[in-house]
Amino acid sequence: MIVFLDPFRSLPDRRQRGKVIYSLDEVLLLCLLAVLTGAESFVEITRFGTKKLGLLHRFRAFADGTSSHDQLGDIFATLDAENFQHCFIASVASLTGAPAGVIAIDGKTVRRSYQEKGRKAAIHMVSAFAARQRLVLGHVKVTEKSNEIVAIPKLLDMLAINGAIVTIDAMGCQRAIARKIIDKRADYVLSLNDTQGTLCEEIEVFVEEQ
Incomplete structure (x- = not known):
């Protein structure tokens, strides 16, 4: 799962650093695992994060738990869609060869x-x-x-x-x-x-x- 995050290191995080509670790699990891289990909305991703916090701790700290669905929406709204797509494709390629x-x-x-x-x-x-x-x-x-x-x-x-x-x-x-x-x-x-x-x-x- 950590390999999945590597290509996203080049993805700009436009949030103000002093106001960031949930790191971008934690947010992306949460969304990946939730979507793999069938989540189709930010609400379902948030529900997964609440129930599977113990699993998430195995990969990242998640010191403040997981974000709400509104916060997830706000975070993704700040991301550059084209850059995100490039990173995602590179990530898939790294996993599949x-x-x-x-x-x-x-x-x-x-x-x-x-x-x-x-x-x-x-x-x-x-x-x-x-x-x-x-x-x-x-x-x-x-x-x-x-x-x-x-x-x-x-x-x-x-x-x-x-x-x-x-x-x-x-x-x-x-x-x-x-x-x-x-x-x-x-x-x-x-x-x-x-x-x-x-x-x-x-x-x-x-x-x-x-």
């Missing part, structure tokens, strides 16, 4: 995320899934004025994919994306459809010739 095998990158719309009131668009995410480990390595939200072609390179920048085979559907069949995968010393399998007419024809001719 380099993702050998297939990494499937795919975009999905979050169920029930569309809100008709205010016409809030549905949330669309691009995720990287390590097939062998059956583990999501990371994901990036697709902005409303963008698409997966923009989000996929951002996701690849976060991942350690050396030696892996990256699969992406036809949306990701772009020269820049293929080049980024090669630069990160991985191989790719990119889907192709007939909307990419010239490239599709060239590949058909190549296959027939070979």
Whole structure:
């Protein structure tokens, strides 16, 4: 569990030092263990911390116990989301090792995320899934004025994919994306459809010739 915390040492803690009661590593460790047992909210994480304080003492001091759900929300609100994601992905990589095998990158719309009131668009995410480990390595939200072609390179920048085979559907069949995968010393399998007419024809001719 302590290995999990190492990549988070670079995560800035923006709280005023004199007012910090619960250290960031204690908060992160509490949340990790609680989520692994099925907690899905700050209230449930707090309940876990209260019941399992003895277990938590095995890893950190927790001299002041565990924080309330309101305090947890306030602490996470101060964290930089992008930095946190980079640290989390690095932490997962340190536990699982380099993702050998297939990494499937795919975009999905979050169920029930569309809100008709205010016409809030549905949330669309691009995720990287390590097939062998059956583990999501990371994901990036697709902005409303963008698409997966923009989000996929951002996701690849976060991942350690050396030696892996990256699969992406036809949306990701772009020269820049293929080049980024090669630069990160991985191989790719990119889907192709007939909307990419010239490239599709060239590949058909190549296959027939070979």
